[in-house]
Amino acid sequence: MTESAYVEIDGRLGFVETAGEGHPVLCVHTAGQSGVQWRRTLRELPRYGYRVIVPDLPGHGRSDEAAGGPVTDLGAYRDWLLRLAAELGADRFHVVGCSIGGKITLDLAASAPDRVTAAVAMAADARNARWSVRSLERSLDDVSSPSRADRTYYGTLAAVGAAVPPERAAEIARMHRREDPVISTSDLIAWTRHDLRDRLDAIACPLRMVAGADDFWIDVPDVEWTARRVPGCRLDVLPGVGHYPMEEIDDFTAVLAGWLADLETPRTSPCPPTWIEP
Amino acid sequence: MTALYLEDFRPGTRFTSGVREITAGDIDAFTRLSGDAAAVHTDPAYAAAQGFAGPLAHGPYGVAIVFGLLHELGIVDTTAIALLDLNWRFRNPLVAGDAVRFEMTVTRCRRASRGDAGVVNRHVRLVTTDGTVASEGSTAFLVKARDPGGPPTFPGRDFATPAWAALLAHRLAANEEFRTGTATFDGSIGFAAGPESVQVRVYRGRVLETGRWTPGGPTFTVSGDELAWVELADAPRNDFIARSMRGAFGAYGNTYEHLRLHKAIVAAWDCIRDLAGEDA
Numbered sequence: 071m072t073e074s075a076y077v078e079i080d081g082r083l084g085f086v087e088t089a090g091e092g093h094p095v096l097c098v099h100t101a102g103q104s105g106v107q108w109r110r111t112l113r114e115l116p117r118y119g120y121r122v123i124v125p126d127l128p129g130h131g132r133s134d135e136a137a138g139g140p141v142t143d144l145g146a147y148r149d150w151l152l153r154l155a156a157e158l159g160a161d162r163f164h165v166v167g168c169s170i171g172g173k174i175t176l177d178l179a180a181s182a183p184d185r186v187t188a189a190v191a192m193a194a195d196a197r198n199a200r201w202s203v204r205s206l207e208r209s210l211d212d213v214s215s216p217s218r219a220d221r222t223y224y225g226t227l228a229a230v231g232a233a234v235p236p237e238r239a240a241e242i243a244r245m246h247r248r249e250d251p252v253i254s255t256s257d258l259i260a261w262t263r264h265d266l267r268d269r270l271d272a273i274a275c276p277l278r279m280v281a282g283a284d285d286f287w288i289d290v291p292d293v294e295w296t297a298r299r300v301p302g303c304r305l306d307v308l309p310g311v312g313h314y315p316m317e318e319i320d321d322f323t324a325v326l327a328g329w330l331a332d333l334e335t336p337r338t339s340p341c342p343p344t345w346i347e348p
Numbered sequence: 349m350t351a352l353y354l355e356d357f358r359p360g361t362r363f364t365s366g367v368r369e370i371t372a373g374d375i376d377a378f379t380r381l382s383g384d385a386a387a388v389h390t391d392p393a394y395a396a397a398q399g400f401a402g403p404l405a406h407g408p409y410g411v412a413i414v415f416g417l418l419h420e421l422g423i424v425d426t427t428a429i430a431l432l433d434l435n436w437r438f439r440n441p442l443v444a445g446d447a448v449r450f451e452m453t454v455t456r457c458r459r460a461s462r463g464d465a466g467v468v469n470r471h472v473r474l475v476t477t478d479g480t481v482a483s484e485g486s487t488a489f490l491v492k493a494r495d496p497g498g499p500p501t502f503p504g505r506d507f508a509t510p511a512w513a514a515l516l517a518h519r520l521a522a523n524e525e526f527r528t529g530t531a532t533f534d535g536s537i538g539f540a541a542g543p544e545s546v547q548v549r550v551y552r553g554r555v556l557e558t559g560r561w562t563p564g565g566p567t568f569t570v571s572g573d574e575l576a577w578v579e580l581a582d583a584p585r586n587d588f589i590a591r592s593m594r595g596a597f598g599a600y601g602n603t604y605e606h607l608r609l610h611k612a613i614v615a616a617w618d619c620i621r622d623l624a625g626e627d628a
Contacts (some may be wrong), residue, residue, distance in 0.1 A: 214607035220529075224614050228589035286590045 073125035090116025094160035098171030102254025104131025140256035167191040183274040188333040193269035231284040233310025276333035282311035353494035354466035360506040365417035435483035455574035464496035507541035513558035517621035529612030538569030568601035581624035
């Protein structure tokens with residue numbers, strides 16, 4: 071059964087849903103979106119013996135705004151998630167995240183090696199150098215960012231992989247159009263600014279990185295660069311998948327459960343990266 | 349393979365050549381032939397000091413290999429009249445031991461005014477057998493027509509030309525997304541494919557005219573090279589946005605109007621792809 075709660079952190083309420091019993095799995099959503107992206111994971115992953123924790127980051131979904139307004143530092147989300155998990159009694163937990171959530175996942179693994187037990191970072195790398203902070207800051211003004219709803223809709227359609235049936239892709243795009251553009255853009259500024267390149271060696275937990283072969287938001291060579299710097303990291307490049315594996319892949323929960331089980335399997339020696347090529 | 353005439357080339361058609369290995373003897377021979385005996389091509393120690401695995405094959409030698417492999421393919425030996433131009437970019441060095449092939453995509457076909465021949469432009473990538481792009485570029489040639497005085501070939505794929513825009517206008521006029529996406533627009537949308545460009549004049553959802561120029565000029569222009577156009581025309585889905593994000597297409601002019609007309613541009617690409625599909 072799913073339980074929802076408003077957890078108070080620094081006088082602000084954060085919305086979180088939990089389901090299941092077992093080792094906690096924290097699920098972190100993408101820029102401008104909410105925990106609704108993990109709705110199927112929330113329902114299905116408990117069957118595999120996990121306690122699933124799906125928060126809405128500050129300013130997203132049903133959570134209060136962050137105290138200082140829209141967040142432009144992923145470190146603020148990282149710290150908030152560590153406190154939220156502690157409030158929920160999840161001292162040690164697995165984490166899975168996508169896009170900014172994937173980068174937050176990498177940051178959590180590097181920052182809290184005593185608490186993060188396994189990590190799955192999807193659609194993320196240590197540093198996204200392809201986007202311009204200046205251009206994103208300009209588009210915080212609505213007048214500089216016309217037809218935002220259309221652009222979110224068509225941009226999401228384009229970011230979904232070719233294997234997703236068109237009607238499903240359109241539904242994902244309509245869901246994403248629910249965003250607040252200022253929050254989404256601030257998230258992307260945070261994503262672009264956040265550079266984890268010199269902190270990857272602090273990652274001690276088993277890590278899996280996942281990239282969609284159709285994802286134009288990231289460059290696979292950058293993801294590979296990141297994966298190679300974490301001993302034992304597995305890397306999957308998924309054919310036909312775009313930027314949102316948890317929304318695109320039909321049996322994503324089973325796939326995720328397989329990844330988590332693999333990460334939980336003790337290894338006697340570090341493994342080289344493994345590949346699922348398109 | 350039998351010789352191909354103008355009518356046999358269609359924008360989007362691809363050819364892959366056989367493989368040729370580059371030898372130290374080839375590089376020596378090209379040094380003598382061209383007179384370019386620079387140390388990077390002739391002195392292994394110098395090449396190593398520059399960080400290369402060996403003396404570099406001359407860039408123009410790679411270009412020459414393209415035409416050698418094309419001859420081996422046997423498709424234009426008796427129909428090619430003249431090589432017209434060459435625009436080339438060198439991406440990665442080639443050294444002795446590398447094996448290369450080309451991937452050629454036809455990007456433009458047009459019957460010349462003389463009628464008995466036409467110009468075919470091609471994008472060519474010279475790639476090593478491990479997938480590295482050594483060099484790439486475009487090169488046009490004049491080729492005999494099988495049917496002198498025949499009709500234009502593949503007008504729905506002669507992108508960003510006046511005749512093409514006239515065909516496109518009918519589809520834009522019938523497209524509901526384009527109409528609603530331009531319902532508050534008064535201006536001209538430019539389309540540029542390589543050196544060709546054309547404008548579509550639109551007022552409140554209606555296409556008024558098309559042509560090389562309009563009195564006010566284009567409000568903005570959607571631009572890509574010829575390869576980008578044929579690749580999107582033949583792609584399994586209309587992923588114009590993804591290709592734009594990756595840099596295959598850009599826009600210049602009033603880019604805020606371009607952003608505002610996002611839906612209309614995606615719809616226009618649906619129409620462009622449908623039109624090109626008629627010539628599939």
